[in-house]
Amino acid sequence: MTTLTQALDAWVPAAARRLDGVRAEPRFEFVGRIVSVGDGIARVSGLPETRADELLLFPGGVAGLAVDLDGEIGCILLGEDRHLSAGAPVHGTGAVVRVPVGDALMGRVLDPLGQPLDEGAPVAAERFEPVERPAPSIADRAAVTEPLLTGTAIIDALFPLGRGQRELLIGDRAVGKTSIAVDAILNQRDGDVFCVYAAIGQKASGVREVIEAVRRGGALGRTLFVVAPADAPPGLQWLAPYTAFTMAEHFRDSGRHALVIVDDLTKHAAVHRQLSLLLRRPPGREAYPGDVFCLHSRLLERAAKLSPARGGGSLTALPIAETQAGNLSAYIPTNLISITDGQVYLDAKLFHEGQKPAVDVGRSVSRVGGKAQPPELRALAEPLRLQYAQFLELEVFTRFGGMVDEKTRAAVAHGQRMRALLAQRHSNPQPLALQVAQLTALSDGTLDRLPVEAVPRFRSALAALLETRPDPDLKALMREAAAGLGGS
Ligand SMILES: Nc1ncnc2c1ncn2[C@@H]1O[C@H](COP(=O)(O)OP(=O)(O)OP(=O)(O)O)[C@@H](O)[C@H]1O
Ligand SMILES: [Mg+2]
Structure with missing residues (x-):
């Protein structure tokens, strides 16, 4: 048995060796x-x-x-x-503050410091990057011209997103904001876009539902969750969007493509206000500190399409904001609307009338627009916005039961089919081929010959047929999908 003296004898030379070359000298430490x-x-x-x-x-x-x-x-x-x-x-x-970044983070659920929340192994980081980083300069950017399809037909047709764009998803509570963001993630399942979803100040059960929806949709391997739920320390909730951007920038800077969703920036602004008031900074409008605009614009500027010289990668941002009673002119909503390149406004009234997704066509806009739309979709979608806006006006007019001429009646009937076509259940993103086929049916008059109630069944039939025929003859497909649906 080794005695204590023998153990010490063995240990002292080893320790001395380890200390060789280390110069012991006093140093200051505050x-x-x-x-x-x-x-x-x-x-x-x-x-x-x-x-x-x-x-x-x-x-x-x-x-x-x-x-x-x-x-x-x-x-x-x-x-x-x-x-x-x-x-x-x-x-x-x-x-x-630095957080881990790397490809191995995909599929994980992390807190804003990069610690796992999913009971998995510690994350395998390629590098550690600062959470606060400057946005790419003007010279490093390129124009936004490549499409980023969200799988939500009304958005892809009327308010298309481009890679590198910042589009705000805004609306009252419980009007389907998160559902549209989740569909956008699911739609990247077989593509080349990596997704980062930052959950700020949400109920843990809500975050779990989002993760489950992404898992069920088969997109977990391409998605990373940065989660600071409502019961997390306010500092972590405050940090979450920065961490999400830094983790997504890893893909942008290596010539790949990423989509970052921040759910939501209204809660982030509220946490920022809470911390600022506690830090005794002077309050401004709605008691927010003066720097809240700068805070969010600096963050969202990090979304960009990089020039070929910088690798051509992109980072698209889909921040979410909540309004109170549809008030778009409150402080945070107006700030965010002016920072982003457009907004998709979800209307509570439409939602409760059953028009889902409840996109308010009149108050939504994508400032990048058609430039970033796949050409086959652009040709079909171009006239839709105007037609839809005209239809909504005509519909109000005809609701009073006044006499209308044949042309107006046909325009309203066409509009009703358009609305039925753009309605869509959540967790059900539509592939590009289906979107193109159904808009073709709208423009070539196939839908006008069907009763409005048959539109969802027509779409399901079309989707089933498209799955079996990758390179279809669209005309024959229309006829087949419409068969037996009571058309005239
Ligand atoms: N297209 C849709 N079709 C049918 N139901 C939908 C659709 N989109 C959302 N819903 C339902 O509406 C409810 C609210 O959706 P969601 O959580 O996405 O809204 P939200 O605006 O993110 O809400 P919150 O303000 O609570 O974050 C959910 O129960 C969801 O299932
Ligand atoms: Mg939500």
Whole structure:
């Protein structure tokens, strides 16, 4: 048996070897103290060399972000503050917050610091990148011209998205915002776009449903979830969109394509307001601090289509915002509308009337538009917006039962079929071929010969036929799909 002396004899030379070359010399280290802590923030003194956005370390491995540097340091805590108390030591790191990035993150559910929430192994990071990064410069960008199909027919036809675009999904609560975003993820299943979904301040059960929907739709392998639910420390909820962008930029910067969904920026703004008020920053309109516009525009500017010299990758952003009683002129909605390249507005009234997805055609816009639409879809979709807007007006007019001429009656009947065609269940993204085929049926008059109620069945028949025939003769297909549906 080894005695203690023998063990020490063996250990001392080994330890001495390990210490060879290490020069023991005194060095300065500033150790700060917590002055006050609570509600997700801490005030710290005694760290004079701290720089803005520096990561500070608190006892128990809790990290904090130094955001205010005048006098005492105002610090957003990126972890639980329950076990911290005034007087506890704080160490500076000289580093900013970095999170893991890499292909291996796909399919994972992570917190905003990159820690797994899915009970899987620790993430295999290719690199660690800062969460706050500058947006690509003008010279590094190219025009947005490649389509990013969302699988939601009304969006792809009327408000098409391009790779590198920022399109806001906005509407009251529970009008199908998240469902459209999930469909956009599902539609990338067999494509080349990687998806990052950031959930901010949502109920854990809601996030679980989204993850389940993506799993059922077979797109989990292409999707990464960054989750800070409602009960997470406010600092983590605040960090989530930055982490999501950094993780998505990995694909943009390696010449590939990514889609980032932020669900939602209204909650992010509310967390930012909460932290700012606690940090005693002066409140402005609706008590938001003055920098909330800059905060979101800096974030969304990171979405871009890169020039060929920079690899030609893209990052498309689909931020979500919630309105109160359809009020688009509230502070955060107007800010976000002016920052993004268009918005899809979901209307609560339409939703409750059963028109789903409840896209309000008059108040939605895509400023990149047709340039980024597949040509076969563009040709069919171009006249739709005007036709649809005219139909909505005519419909109101004819609802009173007044006498209408044959032309008006036909336009209303056509519009009703268009509306039936653009209605769509969630978790059911439509492939491009189906979208093109059904819009062909609309424009060539096939649908006008069918009763409105038959439109959903016509679409199902068309979808089934398209699955068996990859390169179809569209005319024959229309006839077959319409057969037996009571057409005239
Ligand atoms: N196209 C659709 N067809 C039928 N039902 C739908 C459709 N889109 C959404 N729904 C249903 O409407 C409900 C609300 O949808 P969703 O959660 O996407 O809305 P939301 O605007 O994200 O809500 P929240 O404000 O709570 O985040 C869900 O139960 C969903 O199943
Ligand atoms: Mg939602």
